[in-house]
Amino acid sequence: PIEDLFTSLNRHIERSEFEQAVKVADQVLSTNPSDEDAMRCKVVALIKADNIDDALSTIQSSQKFTFDFNYLKAYCLYRQNRLDEALEALKIQENNPATMLLKSQILYRSGEMDACVEFYQKLQKSKIDSLEINFVAGLISAGRASE
């Protein structure tokens, strides 16, 4: 039964056995391709297994889900250094802390330091661990170390 598969999937996630988690998620999806939890688990497990190519192709080949996979898609594009496409994927996203953080990292890699720093300034009130490390990197790279 599907409950047993999810119990197994959950156990693999808890043990950080991400490749096995992908296999179990695939078992669920083979009988129910529209199972959103299984699809989300598969994509996240692929990312955490550092299999970015498969994570992206899974997102792109999947049918429409209620869950918005755009952040995960943008993250995969960022990891592949497809920076323009990554920013494009985030364009329609609400500016929540996760989206702003990813945008600032993309802008940093694109060398757009002032825009990058602007997002870090907006993020300061969000209390994100270690944010200041990237903020300082942006300021230094923008030639604004004195700030």
Place this chain on the structure above:
Amino acid sequence: NPIVLDLAYNFIDFPSLENRM
């Protein structure tokens, strides 16, 4: 080059499977 962390990664999480087991 200054050190930059992949903080966006920390926002990637599994859904809760609590009510699926």
